[in-house]
Amino acid sequence: MKCSNPCKIFGAYQALGGIEDSVVIFHSVVGCHFANMSFHLTRDMEDLRQTCTVINDRDIILNGENSLRLAIENVISLYRPRLIIVITGCVTEIIKDDVDRIVEEFRKRVDVIYIDGAGFKSDFEKGYEDALVKLVKTFSIKKEKSKKPLINIFGMLYDDYKRKQDILALNEVLGDKVDIGFISASANLESIKRIAYADVNIAFGRGIEACRFLKDKYNQSYLQMDYPYGIEGIKGFLGVIADTFNIDYSETIKNLEENSKEAFNKIYSYLNSLYGLPVCVVGSYSRARGMKRFLEMELGMEVVSFGIREKSLNMEEFIANVSSSDTALVFGSSFDGDIADRLKVPLIPFDYPVYDRVSISNTPYIGEKGAVNLTEDILNSIMMGVKNRGAFYNEEDMYIW
Amino acid sequence: MKQKYYEELSMSMYPSALLHRFGVNGKVSGSIYAVGEMKEVIPVIHGPRGCGYHYRYSARRRNYPYYNVISSEMEEGEIVFGGEEKLFQTIIETYRLYSPKLIVVIPTPVSDVIHDDITSAVKRAKDKGINVIGIKSELFSHRDKSYSAKRFKEVAKQRFGESKNLDFDIKGCGFTEVLYSLVEEVMVKTEVIPLTVNIEPIGFGPHGKQVLKEIEDTLRLVNVRVNSYFPSSTYEEVLAMPSVSLNIIRRLRWAKKMKEKFGTLYLQINTTGRYSGIKGISQFYRDLGIKLGIENEMENLVKTKETNALDRTSLVKEKISNYRVMIISRNIQSVPYLIEKYALDYAMDILSCVVILTDKTKKNLDINHSVLEGLKSKIDSSINECSKNTELIINPREEELEELSKNCDVIIGTEDYSFHRFGLPVIHPRHDTMSLSYESYIRSIEKMGEKLESSINKPNLIINKLGYDRESYPLLPHNNIIATEKMWSEMWLHRKGK
Structure with missing residues (x-):
């Protein structure tokens, strides 16, 4: 019926697309390439490193292996990448192209990995996990102790609405006390190879299978946590880091509390109107939970409808439930405009995919800065909403005069 | 609206x-x-x-x-x-x-x-x-990739002023597949109501909805009623489509199927040039009149409407004719009609017409020597017939362009804002919204008059600081972007027997 979650091929692309100096080849029909690209280009029109083997009728009859060879040859000569990521789609998995063999033919010339992205096999989460596991299995090397505290971050997506801003905010809040070695959705081949050097792996929900692999192979500890939205979210994250490395972040926490307070002072009265507000949150596991916690525990809202995509969310039932609730705002992906429009309330997009907003300024959603930016977006969305402006009992007047 | x-x-x-x-x-x-x-x-x-x-x-x-x-x-x-x-x-x-x-x-x-x-x-x-x-799949996965090149060749074969139908469709287009299936499986034969039409509402320009409303209002004056906009209708309206006397269409296959199954006549309006400018608008209504069997009523309407449109715009055109214009276009096939429209309909003094035809475009559209000669010949004809003093230059050097620009007041026909570098205003094609209604004709000419008076040179546009790739305009000249474009043409457009 209505799909709440995309398929494997999207998960694999979101896990690995952000690796610098890599090129993704969709060994599939044009639709898979175009779909991933259409979500990606609305986030970043400059960073474009993907292509397609354009599987056609002839490939179906013979096989698509020559198309894949041709694509890899072309990618080597045109992009000169350090890594080629071949992600297959449903059709090439059905016709059983021997992708492993083709990839092997090129391994002496360039690093190539192959991820099975067939949508009929599983969902986004499986695609994401499989891709990261394949990546670390293929490239990670034996641990050497890092001189400085070092962490890896999993669970970020290549096309997160605030990818670059959130990564920058994480680095800023950690300061020079701790380095991030590898961060999914924004890595390079060197950081992937040195992934086992880190002291701890932190998975913002996703990436847990790769963390488990690294634990088994290199005895690296790991921790799964919700996406650190809000002041308390980032404090929780810093708390974990402080405990792991015995570092004092109290000054950092004091500063971030002060800085955000300064911003919130300017809108103190508006904050009153958000308290107790019934809202809907729908998203992927760690994002939705992190957002729910921020909205409820920091802004004082009440999440009356809560949906997690990974849990085989039945969209028809979920939409019906939200529609019968008192929801005044919807937090979700751009596709959840479906719900917001039915209720004629604003949508605050935060979860993948976000394709109907641009974000080029340094306005993260993570941490204390994110708390300010999210609150700003929430308030502006309410004030700019098409409905409920103008006359109180005769609002249509605004369209006539 | x-x-x-x-x-x-x-x-x-x-x-x-x-x-x-x-x-x-x-x-x-x-x-x-x-x-x-x-x-x-x-x-x-x-x-x-x-x-x-x-x-x-x-x-x-x-x-x-x-x-x-x-x-x-x-x-x-x-x-x-x-x-x-x-x-x-x-x-x-x-x-x-x-x-x-x-x-x-x-x-x-x-x-x-x-x-x-x-x-x-x-x-x-x-x-x-x-x-x-x-829906039945005609082709696997995606549409026929040779459509654009084939269409280009057909256009090049036509002489300027000749405007026969381009009698082919995009094979494997999902849109067409649905329209065809609706004709085949949903519509049922019914009694035909005289003086009724269905319209396929695509290709009516950037202000298409307004134009369609104006066409509908004009047709009402000769008692012609629009039954439905296909497929932008209710289920019942689609069901009732065979009751009309005529389909006004862009895509051919569904209309042919309706003719075969229900005998419904059609008028295809994606002919090159036949329906452009005031002459084309009148031609459109005359063709409709013939197909609907109301030539005389339609001729009276055309005369009234055309005279009114020409009267309403005569003063503005006089003002427009004082501006010396440079046309710049990257779309060589549309250049003959741009010259015709700007010279005859807008009454512009076109000093020069610059065509930018990159090697990449030639390759992508499979433009060989004979196709290119055909297109050049059409442009020459349009200049001879419509704007004798216009100088045609294909792929000029920067210095030539600069020299040409010195004699002009304004650049039109292009979305390439980098031409502000010559110190002239560039008027965006979005203001040229002439379509198949007389009202759109009047509106476009009035708007162009306004724009010519108010447009200024803008040398500090942020967009011009980004340094677009001239071969692949408007892409940024970054290696990965250009490589991705090239990959696509290698894996799809130019892939033969590999």
């Missing part, structure tokens, strides 16, 4: 033109687009969840998705044992939840490759009293 410039803006904000430099979407998007235009009709995509998820977004719906897309969510079991049962259950459940007047089952490459029996699932659902049709 929405504000027309906002309507056009919301369309251009969806980065379709950019995306199509690096790929085309699967034909499912065309099918979803067609079904999404209809009211009370729901599409069921027969494929894995990813197709049902993403095709909501990229079906010519600007940034507003088509939320009501249902998926049969095929999984491994369906791949092995067939998905007919799951499709059947999905149709039943869709009907139970949404009670649409029609369900349209759209195949995907996955259902095509396993040869799933859509017809049988559809028949079973029909037997249960559900109104459902299945």
Whole structure:
């Protein structure tokens, strides 16, 4: 019926697309390439490193292996990448192209990995996990102790609405006390190879299978946590880091509390109107939970409808439930405009995919800065909403005069 | 009606033109687009969840998705044992939840490759009293890639002033597949009502909705009624389509099928040049008059409307004729008609016409020597007939362009704002909204008059600081972007026997 979650091929692309100096080849029909690209280009029109083997009728009859060879040859000569990521789609998995063999033919010339992205096999989460596991299995090397505290971050997506801003905010809040070695959705081949050097792996929900692999192979500890939205979210994250490395972040926490307070002072009265507000949150596991916690525990809202995509969310039932609730705002992906429009309330997009907003300024959603930016977006969305402006009992007047 | 410039803006904000430099979407998007235009009709995509998820977004719906897309969510079991049962259950459940007047089952490459029996699932659902049709795939996955080049060649063969129909369609276009199936499976023969038309509402320009309303109002003056805009109608309106006397169309195949099945005549309006400018607008109504058997009434209407349009615009045209204009275009096939329109309809003094034809365009559109000569000859003819003093320059050097610009007051015909570097204003083509209504003719000329008076040179545009690639305008000249464009043309457009 209505799909709440995309398929494997999207998960694999979101896990690995952000690796610098890599090129993704969709060994599939044009639709898979175009779909991933259409979500990606609305986030970043400059960073474009993907292509397609354009599987056609002839490939179906013979096989698509020559198309894949041709694509890899072309990618080597045109992009000169350090890594080629071949992600297959449903059709090439059905016709059983021997992708492993083709990839092997090129391994002496360039690093190539192959991820099975067939949508009929599983969902986004499986695609994401499989891709990261394949990546670390293929490239990670034996641990050497890092001189400085070092962490890896999993669970970020290549096309997160605030990818670059959130990564920058994480680095800023950690300061020079701790380095991030590898961060999914924004890595390079060197950081992937040195992934086992880190002291701890932190998975913002996703990436847990790769963390488990690294634990088994290199005895690296790991921790799964919700996406650190809000002041308390980032404090929780810093708390974990402080405990792991015995570092004092109290000054950092004091500063971030002060800085955000300064911003919130300017809108103190508006904050009153958000308290107790019934809202809907729908998203992927760690994002939705992190957002729910921020909205409820920091802004004082009440999440009356809560949906997690990974849990085989039945969209028809979920939409019906939200529609019968008192929801005044919807937090979700751009596709959840479906719900917001039915209720004629604003949508605050935060979860993948976000394709109907641009974000080029340094306005993260993570941490204390994110708390300010999210609150700003929430308030502006309410004030700019098409409905409920103008006359109180005769609002249509605004369209006539 | 929405504000027309906002309507056009919301369309251009969806980065379709950019995306199509690096790929085309699967034909499912065309099918979803067609079904999404209809009211009370729901599409069921027969494929894995990813197709049902993403095709909501990229079906010519600007940034507003088509939320009501249902998926049969095929999984491994369906791949092995067939998905007919799951499709059947999905149709039943869709009907139970949404009670649409029609369900349209759209195949995907996955259902095509396993040869799933859509017809049988559809028949079973029909037997249960559900109104459902299945779309038949003409081609696997995507449309015929040679369409643009073939069309280009046909256009080049035509002489300027000659305007016969280009008698072919895009094979494997999902949109066309749906229209064809609606004719074949939904429409039923009914009594024909004289002086009624259906209109395929595509290609009426950036302010198309307004133009269609104006055409409808004009036709009403000769007692012609628009029955439906196909497929942008209700289910009942589609059902009643065979009751009209004439279809006004762009795409040929569905109209041919209607003619074959119901005897419905059609007028195709994607001919090059025949319907451009005031002459073309009048020709459009005259052709309609002939097809509808009301030549005399229509001729009277045309005379009145044409005279009014010419009277209303004569003063503005006088002002426009004082401006010395340079046309710049990267679209060589449209240049003869640009010259005709700007010279005859707008009364512009066209000093020079610059055509930019890159090697990449020649390769992508398969423009060989004879095609190029045909196109040049058409441009020469249009200059001879419409604007004798216009100098034609193809691919001038920077110094030549600079020299030409010194004698001109304004640049038109291009979306390349870098030409502000010559110190002249550049008027965006969005202000030229002349279409098939007399009102659009008047509006466009008045708007152009306004723009010529008010436009100024803007040497500090941020967009011009980005340094676009001149061969692949308007892409940035970054290696990965250019490589991705080249990859696409190597893997798709130019791939022969590799």
